[in-house]
Amino acid sequence: MTQRMYIDVHVVQTVPPANLNRDDQGNPKEAIYGGVRRSRVSSQAWKRAARQHFDARAAEPDRATRTKRIISELSTRISRNTRLDREEADRISTALLAQLGLSQGKKAGDTAYLLFYGNAQLDAVGALVNDRAADLAALDDKALAEAVKELPVAEHFQAGHPVGVALFGRMVADIPKLNVDAAVQVAHALSTHETQLEFDYYTAVDDQNEKDETGAGMIGTIGFNSATLYRYATVGFAQLTENVGGDTEAALDALDRFVDSFALSAPTGYQNSFAHRTRPSLVAVVVRTDQPVNLVSAFEEPVAAEAGIQANSARRLAEEHLTATQVWGDTPLYSAASHTFTDRERRTKDTVETLTQAFGEPVSFTELRTTLRTRIATALGDQA
Structure with missing residues (x-):
């Protein structure tokens, strides 16, 4: 140590x-x-x-973002990588991030608080569905949630922190596993x-x-x-x-x-x-x-x-x-x-x-x- x-x-x-x-x-x-x-x-x-x-002064993947619009940010990546339309990408993003247990904000699609994460971390979460996005989009909401529940979404936010998160930390009161001192x-x-x-x-x-x-x-x-x-x-x-x-x-x-x-x-x-x-x-x-x-x-x-x-x-x-x-x-x-x-x-x-x-x-x-x-x-x- x-x-x-x-x-x-x-x-x-x-x-x-x-x-x-x-x-x-x-x-x-x-x-x-x-x-x-x-x-x-x-x-x-x-x-x-x-x-x-x-x-x-850093490359885009090494930057950190703090936003309530993480679902939208993930949807952008999925849509760009798989050519799914935005509505289908939103459904997959919502199912993936539901694993984290993020509280929903007053505005549809927003979280209740700002979440601080690395761009590379969110890129990695999006990449989890690149090869099967079309198949996932064809499922109903219940089947979609079941299909993605074993994917290591939380793990990607618990490692590989960008400098911003490593320095300033991250506090998510109701999800201790996402906290970074x-x-x-x-x-x-x-x-x-x-x-x-x-x-x-x-x-x-x-x-x-x-x-x-x-x-x-x-x-x-x-x-x-x-x-x-x-x-x-x-x-x-x-x-x-x-x-x-x-x-x-x-x-x-x-x-x-x-x-x-x-x-x-x-x-x-x-x-x-x-x-x-x-x-x-x-x-x-x-x-x-x-x-x-x-x-x-x-x-x-x-x-x-x-x-x-x-x-x-x-x-x-x-x-x-x-x-x-x-x-x-x-x-x-x-x-x-x-x-x-x-x-x-x-x-x-x-x-x-x-x-x-x-x-x-x-x-x-x-x-x-x-x-x-x-x-x-x-x-x-x-x-x-």
Whole structure:
């Protein structure tokens, strides 16, 4: 069994005026932390952004899908592979997936909840009937259900998980056999400083207005704020390895893709209105063998609202990591950081020195990922 190993990913990222993740009023989500109001982006929003980022870079069979329309998705595959009409394919799909015991949704053909599965997994289920689809379609509903009940439908959802399912897990409350324990935990992103909700009052002019017409064709408001965010995620490597069938190389690939996608992704809320995409100013990774450690306590006292918030935030994070290692006697297996700060500027020199003390000499993001993989592989080899 793979030894207990956790890969903590710490990110400091400044976002301009934006509404990345809205609440039920349409305004940016917020939270009270350290006695002041902070900008917040929910863990679910950033997990989805990360999943979409690495899915976009994967082959179609390696992608994961989360939907209530799994019957329709399976029907599409059966119809495409067998040339059955859609109605016949729907009947076979319904009979196959009935084995899972999925609760039916309010809309015909939908499940009661979103089901997270791999495209290759559903392809394999569809392939179970490729050679006998026409014969199955000729049966009545009762005979069809009997004919497919021994096919290994559930087994295909219990193995061969794509990266998305292996990382983020799957919870199906009433069908425990379909559950996959998540290998990743993602914290809500919080601003390192106090933020204020602002509103953009906008108007849109009708381009076809007559010359003597005045006024706007539409008026509205959008809530926004700007913030330097602390983002944190941790990967349990043992759980990840188990989720990919014990394949260490596959787990290392999944970890590498996750670090890349978590660092470079962003939720897309109102992106056309704000063009808010930025890159992190700091990405630090720490490999631990005891437990994951979220360093958000570095910002319990909010960073002062002055120039250099992101540099001060990065320095605070490094100081918190140093304090944690000194007080608790932590000895990380590996730590490294990639950042944009330079010691050639007086206002960031202290930040660079503290980051180097905490995480070592800065490396490029590519080198950080490469070295991370090598160090984990070496540690696993030493264990073996």
